[in-house]
């Protein structure tokens with residue numbers, strides 16, 4: 001049978017990084033190796049798919065902005081509409097990979113596999129992880145059985161949902177995990193699936209990258225003992241339409257901060273309670289009377305993913321009821 005056509009969109013990151021010596025696993029420059037060289041460095045890709053590359057950006061992922069998300073999403077959407085494209089791989093830095101993967105999951109209308117992948121070590125290091133991660137990404141992107149599962153991430157032999165996955169540790173190569181479990185594994189060129197996502201994504205999303213030209217300004221304020229109200233006020237003064245409260249515990253809010261958040265809500269700013277705790281989920285009307293305050297809870301989304309959803313949603317509507325609905329549905 002003919003091989004699947006897979007396009008690799010390169011954006012930079014450590015997977016395109018280079019260090020001074022093979023012993024440099026953690027000190028190196030990200031975003032150095034161009035996509036064609038990246039593809040040539042894994043000759044096994046040619047036996048999996050007909051692969052071609054495009055250099056979209058060459059940046060470390062901590063430097064991603066909303067306009068990078070929009071540009072990348074629109075390019076993926078255009079490619080996904082082409083008859084001669086069966087799957088798309090995005091090479092990406094790992095620092096904000098979970099944000100981009102969730103953004104694409106929310107906004108690109110296709111059932112073709114979109115796989116976002118990175119590495120923890122540069123290709124120049126001993127035991128570099130990028131080559132196998134990229135190989136696995138191409139395997140998944142070329143697979144008909146990966147269709148309709150939303151945006152996927154292939155790190156460390158796992159296949160994770162772009163919605164659920166997060167970077168939980170730096171330095172180590174097992175950096176990515178989903179609190180509800182991986183969807184499957186990819187081993188020696190084969191996928192093994194164990195579960196499927198139940199949240200709305202891609203084909204079933206009400207958000208559409210082709211109609212999205214701007215993301216609403218949404219900022220995050222980190223909760224901690226002694227946090228001052230001025231940080232929330234500064235976010236609002238800078239134009240935030242929503243503030244993600246990265247709260248302690250179950251998204252709790254210090255007594256002295258509550259009046260500030262109430263007053264910001266009165267001025268139209270959406271208040272979204274998420275948690276700085278890496279697992280679990282924030283319950284509505286627990287810790288704070290969200291109904292009374294007209295606040296929203298971020299469900300199980302971490303603060304950075306909550307920012308992505310709010311920024312997409314508030315570009316389309318502005319009421320808190322709809323905002324809370326999408327936090328349950330996506």
Ligand SMILES: NC(=O)C[C@H](N)C(=O)O
Pocket residue numbers: 012013014015030059060061062092093094095096118119120121
């Ligand atoms: N491992 C990595 O890719 C980290 C790098 N800072 C990046 O996100 O681009």
